[in-house]
Amino acid sequence: MRPYQVGTAAAIVLIAAAAMFDSRAAFAPVEGTAKGDVGASWYPFWTAAVMGIAAAISGFRALTLPQPKEGIFESRSSVAAVLNLVIPMVAYALSFTWLGFYLATALYMGLFAAYLGRYRWYWTLASGVLTPLAIYLMFEVGFKLLLPKSVFYPGIPF
Amino acid sequence: MEVFGLLAGGFGTALQPINLAFLLVGVTLGLVIGVLPGLGGTSGVAILLPISVVIARGDIAGANSTTAIILLAGIYWGALFGGVITSILFNIPGEPWSVVLLFDGFPLAKRKGKPGLALTSSFLSSFVGAFIATVLFTLFAKEIADRALFFGPPELFAVFVLSFATLVGLGAESPLKALAMLALGLLLAAVGFDTITGQARLIPLSGTDNETLRGLQINLLAGIGFVPVTIGLFGIGEILASAEEQGIGYMEKISAKLGFKDLLEAFAALRQRWFLVISNSVIGFLFGVLPGHGATAASFLGYGLARQYSKNKEDFGKGEISGIMGPQATADAAGVASLVPMVTLGVPGSPTSAVMMAGLFVWGLQPGPLLFTEHSDFVWGLIASIYVGHFLTFVICLLAVPLLAAIMRVPYAIITPFIVVISIIGSYSLNNSMLDVSFTILFGLVGYWLRKMKYPLAPLVVALVLGDSTERELRKTLIAGGGNIGFFFSSGLATVMIALAVVILLLPFVRPAIARARGQRPAAAHAAD
Numbered sequence: 066m067r068p069y070q071v072g073t074a075a076a077i078v079l080i081a082a083a084a085m086f087d088s089r090a091a092f093a094p095v096e097g098t099a100k101g102d103v104g105a106s107w108y109p110f111w112t113a114a115v116m117g118i119a120a121a122i123s124g125f126r127a128l129t130l131p132q133p134k135e136g137i138f139e140s141r142s143s144v145a146a147v148l149n150l151v152i153p154m155v156a157y158a159l160s161f162t163w164l165g166f167y168l169a170t171a172l173y174m175g176l177f178a179a180y181l182g183r184y185r186w187y188w189t190l191a192s193g194v195l196t197p198l199a200i201y202l203m204f205e206v207g208f209k210l211l212l213p214k215s216v217f218y219p220g221i222p223f
Numbered sequence: 224m225e226v227f228g229l230l231a232g233g234f235g236t237a238l239q240p241i242n243l244a245f246l247l248v249g250v251t252l253g254l255v256i257g258v259l260p261g262l263g264g265t266s267g268v269a270i271l272l273p274i275s276v277v278i279a280r281g282d283i284a285g286a287n288s289t290t291a292i293i294l295l296a297g298i299y300w301g302a303l304f305g306g307v308i309t310s311i312l313f314n315i316p317g318e319p320w321s322v323v324l325l326f327d328g329f330p331l332a333k334r335k336g337k338p339g340l341a342l343t344s345s346f347l348s349s350f351v352g353a354f355i356a357t358v359l360f361t362l363f364a365k366e367i368a369d370r371a372l373f374f375g376p377p378e379l380f381a382v383f384v385l386s387f388a389t390l391v392g393l394g395a396e397s398p399l400k401a402l403a404m405l406a407l408g409l410l411l412a413a414v415g416f417d418t419i420t421g422q423a424r425l426i427p428l429s430g431t432d433n434e435t436l437r438g439l440q441i442n443l444l445a446g447i448g449f450v451p452v453t454i455g456l457f458g459i460g461e462i463l464a465s466a467e468e469q470g471i472g473y474m475e476k477i478s479a480k481l482g483f484k485d486l487l488e489a490f491a492a493l494r495q496r497w498f499l500v501i502s503n504s505v506i507g508f509l510f511g512v513l514p515g516h517g518a519t520a521a522s523f524l525g526y527g528l529a530r531q532y533s534k535n536k537e538d539f540g541k542g543e544i545s546g547i548m549g550p551q552a553t554a555d556a557a558g559v560a561s562l563v564p565m566v567t568l569g570v571p572g573s574p575t576s577a578v579m580m581a582g583l584f585v586w587g588l589q590p591g592p593l594l595f596t597e598h599s600d601f602v603w604g605l606i607a608s609i610y611v612g613h614f615l616t617f618v619i620c621l622l623a624v625p626l627l628a629a630i631m632r633v634p635y636a637i638i639t640p641f642i643v644v645i646s647i648i649g650s651y652s653l654n655n656s657m658l659d660v661s662f663t664i665l666f667g668l669v670g671y672w673l674r675k676m677k678y679p680l681a682p683l684v685v686a687l688v689l690g691d692s693t694e695r696e697l698r699k700t701l702i703a704g705g706g707n708i709g710f711f712f713s714s715g716l717a718t719v720m721i722a723l724a725v726v727i728l729l730l731p732f733v734r735p736a737i738a739r740a741r742g743q744r745p746a747a748a749h750a751a752d
Binding site: 069070073081082087088099103108112114116121122123130139143146149150151153161162165174177178192196200204209211212213 | 377397463640646664
């Protein structure tokens with residue numbers, strides 16, 4: 066657990082450092098600021114400073130104090146279960162621009178049912194077709210909320 | 224009393240057919256969300272925020288912003304009850320606030336063979352807890368709001384500081400990690416245009432010639448949306464955590480059908496424990512009013528209190544009914560109470576009420592004391608709907624447990640991608656923005672990791688929604704005082720609140736020192752971490 070805790074704290078410190086660098090104007094006088102006002106950069110600078118200091122102390126404590134022995138994941142199967150979800154999810158979101166929401170959803174639901182669920186083809190097909198259809202009826206027809214369309218098939222609702 | 228007249232008017236609003244219909248939809252959806260382990264009340268409310276916008280702007284005949292808040296609040300009430308079913312029948316917490324039911328709820332259902340009693344006693348105590356909290360809400364909310372109307376920038380800033388201090392100092396997790404998350408939330412809220420000077424802030428790689436990056440920078444100038452971040456942290460983050468548990472594998476299951484006998488038995492149990500349920504409800508209300516704590520922390524507090532003051536301590540963990548009724552009453556009372564600071568002060572009491580508060584901003588309402596004077600129908604309609612909503616939820620739970628439990632039979636390979644799909648719809652449709660979808664996925668992964676590293680997410684979410692207001696009040700105070708820091712202490716109330724905030728912030732660091740001085744071992748290694 067120790068390296069992960071320290072690594073996470075270090076990442077937060079890095080973000081804080083970048084934000085402080087971006088807000089370095091906190092120490093430069095800005096023309097036109099109202100009397101008494103601290104300007105636009107002061108607040109993000111000190112917020113980032115607090116974040117960095119808190120994360121640094123947290124990381125230091127993780128480095129020096131006893132930490133739980135167990136690993137970050139319970140087993141290999143739990144890592145696989147997370148990756149099985151993350152990879153298709155990222156691919157699904159990336160495919161919106163080319164496939165549009167409905168085709169991407171049909172593929173995502175169908176492939177999930179086939180690959181992870183190992184369902185028979187008709188259940189896979191039902192999952193892939195009925196989900197986007199239900200969403201289309203509820204969101205686009207019912208609530209008039211438009212979802213992303215494909216750039217390749219202009220004019221059709223998918 | 225004036226409040227009873229106002230409440231009667233609120234019932235008139237809440238019982239309008241359109242509001243009643245959306246309340247029913249809300250509590251039913253909330254129950255489903257509560258039963259599903261991968262989807263929580265917070266993300267459920269966030270996902271439906273775009274639909275609430277359609278409702279609030281009156282696109283549906285007869286509906287308005289009151290209908291929208293009734294829908295969202297209904298989801299919360301349903302989710303508060305729904306998690307119970309999964310915990311008691313499947314030994315899996317459907318919601319974070321029902322984790323505590325695994326200790327006695329599941330053993331009562333399995334070892335003692337009384338799933339009906341476990342469920343009905345839980346629903347009954349939830350209902351009583353929520354009812355008591357709603358009565359307190361009714362009696363005190365207007366009083367608090369009337370006083371808050373006279374708050375100036377120093378008092379408002381002090382309220383925010385006190386809220387943040389309770390998140391850091393009274394949270395269950397490491398205060399340093401909570402502080403880092405709080406600051407991260409404030410920092411994310413600062414991205415984009417400064418609302419006072421109009422300067423661009425925290426825009427990465429400014430001055431680049433890359434077209435894609437410039438497009439991203441232009442989008443970022445409007446700020447990072449609260450809804451996509453919350454759906455990511457609580458929706459995608461939870462589903463990833465749930466996927467990991469599915470990977471581990473084992474799931475218990477008990478069947479239950481509730482009968483009149485179970486209800487009578489639950490009433491008898493309540494009669495024996497009336498003092499515990501009422502006192503825990505009042506404590507839950509007081510605890511829930513504190514920003515950021517909501518139902519989850521309250522449920523553990525309620526369990527601790529029930530055990531502490533029980534004559535049968537040794538029965539706890541083996542199916543003791545007090546171990547179900549105590550935490551349930553506290554959790555539901557805290558859930559209701561978390562709306563009190565949102566409505567009266569414009570400060571969310573829990574991550575779920577933070578999402579609702581974001582909804583109010585989107586619908587064009589300003590959360591805070593002015594709601595009571597400018598949108599009285601809205602506030603009293605909401606308060607009345609809490610009574611009606613909890614009654615509806617209670618009745619549905621008694622009638623439909625087998626049906627709700629059947630949701631758990633929907634296979635993982637269908638329900639999991641479906642939750643991802645609706646999370647992405649919720650994130651996209653508020654602004655029709657693919658950048659928001661990217662934020663949802665990014666913050667989903669970040670939230671999952673932070674959860675594993677035991678970084679609390681509630682301070683991040685509350686700070687993100689309050690960040691702009693905090694900075695505005697800070698700078699207005701400085702401008703009003705001409706840069707004099709003493710102006711923060713210009714009123715007695717502001718001074719007391721800031722002093723209280725300092726004490727609360729120091730608590731986690733002082734407690735271990737006191738324990739050491741008394742020769743005791745600090746309770747946890749990270750007590751001051």
